[in-house]
Amino acid sequence: MDYNRFPKGVPWVRYHGNYKDLNISIVCPGKDAALGVDCVGTVSASILTFASIQALTPDLIINAGTAGGFKAKGACIGDVFIASDLAFHDRRIPIPVFDLYGVGNRRACPTPNILNKLNLKVGKLSTGDSLDMSPHDESAIIANDATVKDMEGAAIAYVADLLKVPAIFIKAVTDIVDGDKPTAEEFLQNLAAVAAALDVAVTDVVDYINGKSLSEL
């Protein structure tokens, strides 16, 4: 571990090393110093992404994490999705053009060959800072045509796009948002098993990326 490249005081964690022909840094937002819980959400993800790009100048960002899935759009617990498009569902600004800024649509780096070779699903990802889903969120998620819902993706996509770093998003489904179980309970119940599935998928993606250029993904 090497914290030297991040400012003093942040709880962020960085693991790094060489794997095959790749130089990989894994950065995590870490745990809130006062509360001890993981620093989830868009604010923490934004500044970590910004600082990591500045410190590490990556060729590619992979945002790997868990997500809620919509069974109406074909998502099941344990599915691993690659996001084709990302948007926010909790930034409602009803002034012309500002409304589009709020939604903040971004396209992920295209990965047609990864999708063909590996057994991953593809879908649109919608991001918001709440684990639950209010009626307003639900309308916006439907408008975003999202299959999966997370709490960081679109913010990371915004920062990556701002600094012109390609990014791909791998999201494993821990809970069914349009199902009958409470999200928080289902999330905690499935987290360990789904994290293991995510681990396998990310390793497969990294193995596929090794030795290739972006245009071959």
Added chain:
Amino acid sequence: MDYNRFPKGVPWVRYHGNYKDLNISIVCPGKDAALGVDCVGTVSASILTFASIQALTPDLIINAGTAGGFKAKGACIGDVFIASDLAFHDRRIPIPVFDLYGVGNRRACPTPNILNKLNLKVGKLSTGDSLDMSPHDESAIIANDATVKDMEGAAIAYVADLLKVPAIFIKAVTDIVDGDKPTAEEFLQNLAAVAAALDVAVTDVVDYINGKSLSEL
């Protein structure tokens, strides 16, 4: 203007110079390159705050901006508030302790003498990424005991606290959230006049700060 200290590609604007005994940088998120609208909201504010602290190592941050006010809590159009406390109202995470992380309560740098000397109101500020207010937002704003509502404050407070930089928040009321006019319309109607009031108040605060230490504010 000097953009050299910010990374390439960001729309952020920095004005800087000496005023009395102070070295002041004014940083603004600027306009979205694709859409041309101001980069409002917590994601943009977070990374700009982070980058500005890293580049400029300020002794004090002043976040000046507009806000919605609640007449039930004594706010009127054109009032200028200093925020005593800040919290988020759109980060609902119904898991113990994560719920507190989501709300993200922070205290602003105390400024009892500024409040005594200048004719400013004091109140709690609640932050969210939407200009409108959903019923879920409203409940959370009431729980936050907020008098004013903005789209950046609590995110700036989070980043400033993380990097241990004192911050104060000056918010001028452009619209009454619990009134009968549509927020977007009222906001646009009052923006110019209220920005002028904010300008006067921020100048008064800066004049008061000049020559003093933090503990004298």
